[in-house]
Amino acid sequence: MLTINAAGSTAHLGPLTLAGGTLGSTGTASGDGLTFGSWDLDSGITAGGTTATSTLSATNVALTKVGGTTFAVSSGATNGIDLDVSGTLNHTTGVSDSGLIKSGNGVMRLSGVNTYTSATTINGGTVLLSGAGSINGSSGITVNGSGANSFKPARHPSPPR
Numbered sequence: 001m002l003t004i005n006a007a008g009s010t011a012h013l014g015p016l017t018l019a020g021g022t023l024g025s026t027g028t029a030s031g032d033g034l035t036f037g038s039w040d041l042d043s044g045i046t047a048g049g050t051t052a053t054s055t056l057s058a059t060n061v062a063l064t065k066v067g068g069t070t071f072a073v074s075s076g077a078t079n080g081i082d083l084d085v086s087g088t089l090n091h092t093t094g095v096s097d098s099g100l101i102k103s104g105n106g107v108m109r110l111s112g113v114n115t116y117t118s119a120t121t122i123n124g125g126t127v128l129l130s131g132a133g134s135i136n137g138s139s140g141i142t143v144n145g146s147g148a149n150s151f152k153p154a155r156h157p158s159p160p161r
Contacts, residue, residue, distance in 0.1 A: 012026050012064075015043040018083070020052030025087065044070035048082030048106040055088065058087040063116050068099040070113030073106035073125055081128075089114040091136070099139070110135070127157050 016023065025038045038060045047054035054077075063069040073083045085108065091097050099118030102108055107126045110133040119140045120127070135141065 012040045012042050015044045016041070018045065018047040018054035018056070020050045020054055022055040022057060024055075024057040025105050034116045040064045041069045043074060044101075045083075046072045047074070047108075048104065049074035049076050051076060051078045053077045053079060054083045056083065056085045056087050059112075059143065060090050060092065061087055062092050062095050063089055063097045063100055063118070064095050065098055068101040068119070068121065070101040070103055071108055073108045075103040075104075075106040075125070077106075080107060081109045082125075083108045084111070085109065086111045088112040091115045091117045107135070 005151070019148045023039065039058050040062045042064050044065060045056070046094060071083065075082055083106065089097075089100065089110075089112070097116040097118045099120065100116065101121045101123065102125060103123045105125045107128055109128045109130055111129075111131045113132050113134050115136055117136050117139055120135050123145060129135070
């Protein structure tokens with residue numbers, strides 16, 4: 001597990017591989033952590049391919065790779081969720097977000113309230129929204145090739161009549 005105290009600090013990450021591991025944060029983002037993100041994903045993330053679920057539980061994560069931050073997610077997790085993004089992928093005021101690109105045949109679950117505003121592109125596998133999981137309404141969503149029919153918003157019961 002790799003964790004940062006989000007209060008006032010920013011960490012820039014190069015290529016990151018989570019093979020059943022966790023990238024987390026503690027505290028409430030403030031100072032540079034709020035302005036620029038607690039973790040800036042300057043390169044992509046590779047996750048999955050193991051029986052354990054990889055987890056991104058950090059809050060205020062900035063998608064900063066030029067051209068879009070790629071999440072290459074392979075299948076294999078016993079519970080069917082290969083990358084669980086329970087933290088938040090945010091639009092920060094200090095850096096431009098570059099969008100999210102999902103590739104690979106695995107399942108990526110978004111359960112945090114995400115505020116990034118650039119495009120979401122699904123090139124393979126599944127992106128699952130669950131609980132409070134969201135993608136900002138101003139973010140365009142494109143599903144290509146093997147990603148077809150792989151965007152699954154959370155289902156909410158109908159309100160009582």
